[in-house]
Amino acid sequence: MDKQEQVEQLTNYVAHFVAHTAKVLPDDVIAKLDELAEKEDSPLSKTIYQTMKLNQKLAKELNRPSCQDTGVMQFIVRCGTNFPLINELEVLLKEAVIRATQQAPLRHNSVETFDEYNTGKNVGTGTPTIFWEIVPNSDELDLYTYMAGGxxxxxxxxxxxxxxxxxxxxxxxxxxxxxxxxxxxxxxxxxxxxxxxxxxxxxxxxxxxxxxxxxxxxxxxxxxxxxxxxxxxxxxxxxxxxxxxxxxxxxxxxxxxxxxxxxxxxxxxxxxCWSHRRGHIVFDKNLNYKILSHSGVTL
Structure with missing residues (x-):
């Protein structure tokens, strides 16, 4: 596989992962919501948690975002200096957000400050936000995705x-x-x-x-x-x-x-928020991946 094919593959992986995290909450969040639902004793609290659970079920079944506010995408990138696509990563992450916006679909939330127009792609000046951490002598990409809602x-x-x-x-x-x-x-x-x-x-x-x-x-x-x-x-x-x-x-x-x-x-x-749409995925140098936030997912 040449470099351009690798870029295309990683872009699609990230796009699909972002789209998935918009619809299915991380395992730890689901477990905690279930725990709190059991602990609450008022009828109103019980009803709200039942509604949250139904929301999650329908989001997965209907393949739709679990919250209408799919936020502005943010990435925390812990990238090894020997990861083969380190130079292409920032551009491909933006492209992945555009694809996820179209495929999921995600609500258009990137508004250019001062000019006050919506880009319609969830990318703009400085969006998605990318926080870089460079890891010496590593060939892995450790990627956190996050939907920062209003x-x-x-x-x-x-x-x-x-x-x-x-x-x-x-x-x-x-x-x-x-x-x-x-x-x-x-x-x-x-x-x-x-x-x-x-x-x-x-x-x-x-x-x-x-x-x-x-x-x-x-x-x-x-x-x-x-x-x-x-x-x-x-x-x-x-x-x-x-x-x-x-x-x-x-x-x-x-x-x-x-x-x-x-x-x-x-x-x-x-x-x-309760719909805490955080994702965590790790890629090796051959783009084999391990998803740490969600179980049972194949990209």
Whole structure:
């Protein structure tokens, strides 16, 4: 297979994978929604979860997106320096989004800022968003796909705290965001919290936190404790499914962090809705693939 044939094959693989993630939620999300549905005891909460489950069933059976807002596509690309298509990757990812938009189909959500027109392809200036991580001495492509919808993006917020605010300040910031905008993001939510030395570092950590499986924990025991405390605190707000009240407001809270300047605490929140359309797929140098987010899928 020559390089052009490889490009075509990988483009089709990614297009089909993106289309699939628009219709079928990741295994861990489905499992968590089923768990929360069992734990809720109010008739309204039970009915909402039954409706969510029916929505997922029909989306798969009818081959249609599970939510009308299919978001703006974002990719986190962990690419080995020896992956054979590293130079072609950015262009082919855009082409894959165009194909997925036509095939799935996906709602047209890429609007050119300031010019205010919809491109009709889900690509535009800087979209899809591609966050690059280069992995030395590797020939694999580790790819995360994510549909950033309007509602789940609305609570996104970042700021830099004075050091004296401490981790209590981080907690207050997260809870302030959740009590102000969590209702708009279609609970139960997956909440990503980033902590670092500046707003852009913290914001990127918060986005990457949404790529982690539900139920995973930060390897730092203090950060893992903060995850649990924030989860308990946000649940006590009582948003419940779709914000109509209930015992559980979140599917989980994931904290990602890096070292920081001693004079500042950068903190950010990024949120995934109940229809958390995250995908994770790994390609080797021969384009053999392994799908880690969804079971039983053949592209």
């Amino acid at each position: 509602g789940c993006s609305l609570p996104g917020k970042a700021m830099v705290l004075m050091p004296g605010a401490g981790y209590e300040g981080v907690t207050k910031f997260v809870l302030d965001v959740m009590t102000s905008y969590g209702l708009n993001a279609c609970p139960p939510l997956l909440v990503g919290v980033g902590v670092g030395t500046s707003v852009e570092v913290a914001a990127l950590h918060a986005k990457k936190a949404l790529m982690r499986p539900i139920g995973s924990h930060n390897p730092n025991k203090n950060a893992a404790l903060l995850e649990q405390l924030l989860e308990d605190g946000i649940n006590k707000i009582g948003l419940g499914p779709q914000g109509l009240g209930g015992k559980y407001s979140v599917m989980g809270v994931n904290v990602e962090n890096s070292a920081r300047h001693p004079s500042v605490i950068g903190v950010a929140v990024n949120v995934g």
